[in-house]
Amino acid sequence: MDSGKPMTETQTPVQRRMDDSLKQMWVVFGVVIVLLACQRLLVSHVDHAALSTWSTIFVAIVVQSTPFLVGGVLLASVIATLLSERVVRRMVPANPALGVPVAGLAGIALPGCECASVPVASSLMSRGVAPAVALTFLLAAPAVNPVVLVSTAVAFPGRPEVVLARFVASLLTSVLVGWLWLRLGGKVPMLNARATHAHGAGATQRFLDNVRHDFVHAAGFLVLGAMLAAAVNTFVPRHVVDGVAGHVVLAVVTMAVFAFVVALCSEADAFVAASLTAFSDTAKLVFMVVGPAMDIKLASMEAGQFGRTFATRFVPLVLTVAVGSACAIGWWLL
Amino acid sequence: MTRATQGVLLTLVGAVLIRITIDDTYLRYVNTWMRWPILVCGVVLVLLSVSDLVTSSRGPHDGSDEEPDGEPGEEPHRAPRTAWLLFLPPLVIFFVSPPALGAFLAERATEAPAPSSEQLDSMLAPLPEEDPVEISVTEFFVRAVYDQGVSLPERRVSLVGFVSLDDDGHWYVTRLGINCCAADATVTRVVVTGADAPPRDQWVRVTGTWVDGSGTEKGTTPAVDAEDVETVPAPRYEYE
Numbered sequence: 001m002d003s004g005k006p007m008t009e010t011q012t013p014v015q016r017r018m019d020d021s022l023k024q025m026w027v028v029f030g031v032v033i034v035l036l037a038c039q040r041l042l043v044s045h046v047d048h049a050a051l052s053t054w055s056t057i058f059v060a061i062v063v064q065s066t067p068f069l070v071g072g073v074l075l076a077s078v079i080a081t082l083l084s085e086r087v088v089r090r091m092v093p094a095n096p097a098l099g100v101p102v103a104g105l106a107g108i109a110l111p112g113c114e115c116a117s118v119p120v121a122s123s124l125m126s127r128g129v130a131p132a133v134a135l136t137f138l139l140a141a142p143a144v145n146p147v148v149l150v151s152t153a154v155a156f157p158g159r160p161e162v163v164l165a166r167f168v169a170s171l172l173t174s175v176l177v178g179w180l181w182l183r184l185g186g187k188v189p190m191l192n193a194r195a196t197h198a199h200g201a202g203a204t205q206r207f208l209d210n211v212r213h214d215f216v217h218a219a220g221f222l223v224l225g226a227m228l229a230a231a232v233n234t235f236v237p238r239h240v241v242d243g244v245a246g247h248v249v250l251a252v253v254t255m256a257v258f259a260f261v262v263a264l265c266s267e268a269d270a271f272v273a274a275s276l277t278a279f280s281d282t283a284k285l286v287f288m289v290v291g292p293a294m295d296i297k298l299a300s301m302e303a304g305q306f307g308r309t310f311a312t313r314f315v316p317l318v319l320t321v322a323v324g325s326a327c328a329i330g331w332w333l334l
Numbered sequence: 335m336t337r338a339t340q341g342v343l344l345t346l347v348g349a350v351l352i353r354i355t356i357d358d359t360y361l362r363y364v365n366t367w368m369r370w371p372i373l374v375c376g377v378v379l380v381l382l383s384v385s386d387l388v389t390s391s392r393g394p395h396d397g398s399d400e401e402p403d404g405e406p407g408e409e410p411h412r413a414p415r416t417a418w419l420l421f422l423p424p425l426v427i428f429f430v431s432p433p434a435l436g437a438f439l440a441e442r443a444t445e446a447p448a449p450s451s452e453q454l455d456s457m458l459a460p461l462p463e464e465d466p467v468e469i470s471v472t473e474f475f476v477r478a479v480y481d482q483g484v485s486l487p488e489r490r491v492s493l494v495g496f497v498s499l500d501d502d503g504h505w506y507v508t509r510l511g512i513n514c515c516a517a518d519a520t521v522t523r524v525v526v527t528g529a530d531a532p533p534r535d536q537w538v539r540v541t542g543t544w545v546d547g548s549g550t551e552k553g554t555t556p557a558v559d560a561e562d563v564e565t566v567p568a569p570r571y572e573y574e
Contacts, residue, residue: 025338032346032421036428049438056432060363060516062423066351067371070378151513157451205389212382216340219347220416223423233517234439268514274447304416 050234058230064265065115065222065297070215072116076123077210081203088127099133100178104171107140114142114266114292115222118301119214132185136178139318142266143170143292152288155270161333162281166270169289169329173322177293180317188314191307221304225297229263245278255283256323259291260299266292282330289326294318335417337390341383343420348379350424359427361571362434364515434572435516436535437498440508446520449476458485466490466541471509472522472574478549478556486544493524493540493558494566497532505531507540507558509574522574524549525557537568 079088093099121138125131142148149163156162244250255276264272269291273284294315303311335343354360355373364372426432449457449472457473458481469477471493477485495507498521506523525548526540542560549556 022338024336025342028339028421029342032342035425049436052430052432053435053438055426055430056363056435057517059423059426059432063351063354063360063363063372064368064515064517066347067368067375070375071371074378155447157448208382208385208389212340212344212386215379215382216335216343216417216420217414220414220419223419224416227419227422229517262517264518265514268518271447271513271520272444272518276444304414 054230054234057233058226061226061229061263061297062223065226066219068265069115069119069218069222073119073211073214073218075116076119076214077207079120079127080123080210081207083127088124088129092129092133096130096132096182097179099130100136100182101175103133103137103178104140104144104175107137107142107144107171107174108146114295114298115218115301117141118298118305119218122214122305123210130182131190132178132181135181135314136174139174139177139293140171143174143289148266148270148292151267152270155274162285165285165329165333166288168333169285169322169326170292172325172329173289173293173318176321176325177318180321181314184317185313188310189307190310217304218301221300222297225263225295225300228296229261232261245276245280245283248280251279251283252286252323252327255279255287256290256319259287260295260319263295263297264291281334282327285330285334286323286326290319290322293322335415337386340417341386343417344379344383346424347420348376348381348383350427351376351379354427358570359431361573362432362516365512365573366571368515434568435510435519436496437508439519440496440498440506440510440521440523441500443510443519443521446472446475446511446522449480454480461485461489466492468492468494470574471495471507471524472511474524474544474558475522475549475556478544479552482550483544483547483556487546488543490541490543490561491558492542494537494569495523495540496568496572497534497536497538498523499531499534506555507538510572512573519573523555525555526560526563527557529560529563532563532565537566539564539566 093102117138120141121134124134124137144167149167152163152166153160244254259269262272269288273287276284276287279287299311299315302314306314351372354363355369355376360368360372454476457476461467461469467489469491474486474491474493477483493507495509498506498508500506504525507526508521508523510519510521512519524540525545526542527545528542529540532538540558540560541562541564542558545557545559548554
């Protein structure tokens with residue numbers, strides 16, 4: 001976020017910057033070592049049911065997402081290092097209006113969680129893919145891949161129409177957002193916080209630099225999202241959520257908000273949707289379509305990757321389109 | 335955050351991920367199949383910071399590390415301030431050492447979803463001949479609801495789970511189930527009658543018989559009439 005700020009630092013001598021950077025490292029290193037040494041003294045003092053439940057869920061979300069994030073970062077770096085702009089251009093249709101549906105369908109091929117798709121989309125953009133096309137891919141990949149569809153089929157046994165509805169509604173969401181972004185997104189300032197290591201270093205070095213850079217950038221926002229999602233999971237009683245299930249409009253809105261704040265991985269959200277038995281099928285579909293497309297963790301990561309101005313426009317757009325298409329498809333198919 | 339600090343951070347996160355897979359702590363947070371992804375991820379993160387150490391110690395003055403490459407004025411090796419948050423999970427794992435979810439969540443979680451037809455087939459096979467027969471809380475629940483309890487009468491069963499309570503003064507032998515991670519936990523529980531409640535969150539083995547007709551309707555909870563309740567240590571993997 002502040003990568004563009006320290007203009008003055010580039011003018012200071014290299015030597016001094018290295019000293020500063022080493023100083024920071026040693027301070028951090030020292031604090032970590034002291035804390036680790038005091039582990040036994042500190043552990044017993046943190047013992048409260050709600051707090052420990054929060055920390056379990058917080059750690060669980062981070063531990064669950066990190067391997068997927070690293071996988072996505074590796075894939076993104078492969079794209080950034082190996083695929084030249086020319087190759088990517090040849091694979092993606094030149095006309096963005098045509099590229100959007102192609103990107104949506106390409107999402108079927110990448111099983112992964114939504115955290116993986118943020119760095120991948122960012123690296124597609126830096127390879128010259130139109131933002132609208134890359135964003136369509138970002139929305140489609142976690143929502144329509146085979147792993148998610150199979151887990152939905154398992155969560156709703158004997159109800160193939162739910163799987164079909166989810167597939168259609170998610171694909172529709174990503175393609176519609178892509179097309180809308182083509183029309184509306186042109187003026188939105190978008191930073192792509194991605195370092196370009198084009199000169200000097202060899203391919204391996206460039207690859208490793210990319211991986212480290214992308215991971216460190218995205219992971220902080222993942223942690224932030226996980227903290228909030230764990231708080232909602234722990235402190236908002238489920239019966240409050242269940243209480244509004246009877247009301248048609250309120251149920252849909254609640255499920256959309258719930259999907260946004262609990263930030264489950266897309267492979268698991270079908271099971272949670274199925275367990276919310278009080279809600280109508282359309283409301284459950286809203287939960288399953290909104291969740292992979294947009295949640296608090298993704299919004300946080302996208303704000304970090306593409307800038308806050310981008311996020312304040314993109315997040316509401318995706319939420320509106322996702323709720324709309326889920327309601328339409330739910331009304332049609334379920 | 336400087337590049338060197340990022341190195342410390344990546345090593346710390348990677349080392350913690352490796353450690354929680356080796357000492358089985360990861361089972362408190364995620365499903366068993368996450369073992370290899372987490373381990374590989376931890377190794378990748380450690381290797382990443384080691385490789386950085388090697389390249390920067392090999393040639394700190396060749397310019398490739400510290401020269402701002404890319405756009406002028408940009409310093410690509412500085413990470414945003416949010417990156418500091420990444421120190422939090424390893425520190426929480428060490429100092430809070432969060433336990434597996436227990437009664438606090440079970441008393442407010444949603445009920446487990448209906449099992450798939452394959453799970454049903456394997457769960458509804460005839461009970462083995464042992465006495466008492468040890469089955470999972472989920473299986474007991476499923477046999478009551480989906481099999482109308484036909485396999486349960488006249489059989490002594492033993493169920494292992496932790497103790498949770500409700501507002502009406504009942505206590506339950508309880509298990510939580512997770513699909514991916516603890517954030518999607520759902521609860522399965524069986525009312526225990528005929529015995530006093532052990533302390534909340536205590537792991538117990540309840541031996542007894544099915545209360546005739548309990549839990550056969552969807553939305554109701556089956557009950558077991560306990561003849562013996564013994565405390566047991568928590569299993570290695572606490573979710574079902």
